[in-house]
Amino acid sequence: MKFNPEQVKLETREDFDKAWSQCAKYLTPVDEGKDYSIKMERGKPHPVYETMNRLREAYLNMGFEEMVNPIIIDDVDIFRQFNYEALAVLDRVYYLGGLPRPNVGISDERFAQIEGIIKKPLSAEDKETIRAILHKYKKGEIEGDDLVADLAAGLNVQDSKVAVVIDHVFPEFKKLEPESSHKTLRSHMTSGWFITLGALVNRRRTPLKLFSVDLVFRREQEENADRLRAYHSASCVIMDPDVNVEHGKAVAAGLLKQFGFSQFKFKPDEKRSKYYTPDTQIEVYGYHPALKGSNTKYKDGWVEIATFGIYAATALAQYDIPYPVMNLGLGVERLAMILYQAQDMRDLVYPQFKEDWEMSDEELAHMISMERVPLTKEGHDLAMAIIATAERNGNAPSPCAFEAWSGSLNGRKLRVSIVEKEENKKLCGAAYLNEVYVYRGDVLGIPLNNPKFREVQEKGVRVGIRYIDAIANAAARNAEEGIYETAVKMSRAPGDVNIVIDPVGLRYIQGKKRRVDFRGPVFTTIRAEAIE
Numbered sequence: 107m108k109f110n111p112e113q114v115k116l117e118t119r120e121d122f123d124k125a126w127s128q129c130a131k132y133l134t135p136v137d138e139g140k141d142y143s144i145k146m147e148r149g150k151p152h153p154v155y156e157t158m159n160r161l162r163e164a165y166l167n168m169g170f171e172e173m174v175n176p177i178i179i180d181d182v183d184i185f186r187q188f189n190y191e192a193l194a195v196l197d198r199v200y201y202l203g204g205l206p207r208p209n210v211g212i213s214d215e216r217f218a219q220i221e222g223i224i225k226k227p228l229s230a231e232d233k234e235t236i237r238a239i240l241h242k243y244k245k246g247e248i249e250g251d252d253l254v255a256d257l258a259a260g261l262n263v264q265d266s267k268v269a270v271v272i273d274h275v276f277p278e279f280k281k282l283e284p285e286s287s288h289k290t291l292r293s294h295m296t297s298g299w300f301i302t303l304g305a306l307v308n309r310r311r312t313p314l315k316l317f318s319v320d321l322v323f324r325r326e327q328e329e330n331a332d333r334l335r336a337y338h339s340a341s342c343v344i345m346d347p348d349v350n351v352e353h354g355k356a357v358a359a360g361l362l363k364q365f366g367f368s369q370f371k372f373k374p375d376e377k378r379s380k381y382y383t384p385d386t387q388i389e390v391y392g393y394h395p396a397l398k399g400s401n402t403k404y405k406d407g408w409v410e411i412a413t414f415g416i417y418a419a420t421a422l423a424q425y426d427i428p429y430p431v432m433n434l435g436l437g438v439e440r441l442a443m444i445l446y447q448a449q450d451m452r453d454l455v456y457p458q459f460k461e462d463w464e465m466s467d468e469e470l471a472h473m474i475s476m477e478r479v480p481l482t483k484e485g486h487d488l489a490m491a492i493i494a495t496a497e498r499n500g501n502a503p504s505p506c507a508f509e510a511w512s513g514s515l516n517g518r519k520l521r522v523s524i525v526e527k528e529e530n531k532k533l534c535g536a537a538y539l540n541e542v543y544v545y546r547g548d549v550l551g552i553p554l555n556n557p558k559f560r561e562v563q564e565k566g567v568r569v570g571i572r573y574i575d576a577i578a579n580a581a582a583r584n585a586e587e588g589i590y591e592t593a594v595k596m597s598r599a600p601g602d603v604n605i606v607i608d609p610v611g612l613r614y615i616q617g618k619k620r621r622v623d624f625r626g627p628v629f630t631t632i633r634a635e636a637i638e
Contacts, residue, residue, distance in 0.1 A: 153442045153454055170315045171316050171317070173302055173318050175298025178290070196290070197325075200323050200325050202289040204287065207243060207245075216275050219274065220275055235261065236257065239257055293323055303422075307345070307428070312429055314346070318339075322339045323335060323336050329452060331451055332440075333451070344431070351386050351432075367392035372390060373389050375415070387414075394407060402447055409444055415433060417430070417431040467547070468544075468567050470544045475608075476571060476605060478604055485586045486582070488510075488513075488515065492578035493578045495509075500533055503532060505526060505529055510523055522632065522634045524631065531629070535595075538574045540597075540624075543569065549611075551603070573628055577603055591632070607622065
């Protein structure tokens with residue numbers, strides 16, 4: 107298993123023992139004299155966010171400054187930017203709505219209902235408190251998520267009782283229907299760029315080079331393999347008196363070369379959005395060698411990856427922007443699909459919802475661990491000593507016994523040995539050094555350097571646990587708990603050698619009808635005895 111070389115330093119051995127006992131399943135202990143530390147395994151990034159980070163670095167490498175554009179756009183701005191195309195654009199946006207604040211009247215009958223729920227009479231001051239708080243709520247001076255708490259504090263009763271009051275006494279709250287505003291969720295990063303550039307035009311020198319990688323939202327009729335309702339746009343602008351289409355080509359090439367694209371084609375975009383100057387809206391096609399011959403729709407190696415253009419002067423004038431502006435944008439999810447050779451955007455972005463889910467051998471390997479491990483530093487030392495003794499003497503002829511460790515464990519002085527009393531055998535059985543591998547969804551305990559398992563050893567994922575490793579850790583944990591003999595004969599299942607597969611991994615293995623094979627003669631006995 108691969109671990110991040112970064113280590114968390116611990117001040118004392120007591121800290122080490124505590125971390126080891128609490129996190130042994132997830133951390134690798136390191137004990138070098140007084141230098142106690144733990145290694146933490148590196149996490150796994152999501153393909154979309156990994157691609158986003160790479161895009162951010164690519165833009166920064168090209169001298170662009172990162173910005174956060176407005177995500178909530180008034181529909182007035184859509185009309186200013188898109189002119190007579192605005193209605194078509196607005197058909198694709200999400201309008202933001204909210205619940206209106208009800209005008210709640212309070213009669214004597216309602217006051218009586220409230221008294222019945224809170225189990226105490228309301229004074230004239232209490233009644234006025236209720237009226238005042240509800241009036242402030244109606245005016246927006248009190249937020250909806252504070253209403254219950256404010257009423258409870260004003261009446262000196264529990265929040266739960268006020269929640270019942272609102273539910274039973276004021277049906278107006280239940281009958282509320284959301285009302286739309288004129289605010290929309292950004293459907294094009296362009297909508298935010300006009301507002302941002304309008305704010306900066308008199309504050310910043312040209313050329314102004316900005317980028318943003320962020321969410322946009324489209325009210326699609328349905329989501330499919332190539333289209334989502336919420337996705338990320340990696341967009342940039344250059345505002346400068348001399349900017350032109352050639353700058354767009356240079357930015358596109360400079361950006362995409364950082365992702366392995368080697369050749370580019372540019373052709374006019376037939377959509378011809380009105381916020382672009384006529385004949386400046388260009389589609390960017392890139393050639394990626396990794397796509398050539400791939401099992402994707404881009405098997406010829408060419409893919410449409412970005413669009414750029416020069417904003418129309420009429421649209422820029424709506425924001426008092428006197429300079430030409432080049433805008434380039436690409437979909438992060440589309441680029442991630444190319445880089446990860448995914449067939450369906452939904453499966454790439456939301457793998458947790460994929461019906462026919464797949465788990466890589468590496469992922470499955472991370473779901474295999476030792477079930478019982480020692481909880482103390484001395485227990486860990488004992489396990490390591492057992493392993494070293496078995497490695498040195500495992501093939502010694504029996505009857506025999508080899509002392510592995512002696513010392514104090516949880517206040518008891520112990521001597522621990524590996525023993526085999528029967529004659530004409532070996533200290534350990536033939537499978538004691540079998541190592542756990544995952545190969546094509548099978549979980550196997552295999553003897554190393556056996557030609558029968560050469561393909562598994564060369565192409566499979568090594569878990570990093572041998573039978574003797576797991577058995578030694580179980581023996582050390584047993585010794586900590588006062589159990590002084592640990593014996594394993596034939597292994598038939600992971601649990602026989604103190605190995606456990608996470609239930610998620612087991613469900614995957616069973617669902618895919620793959621194998622778990624831990625058979626083998628282990629015949630290893632570890633015995634502890636008290637010493638004076």
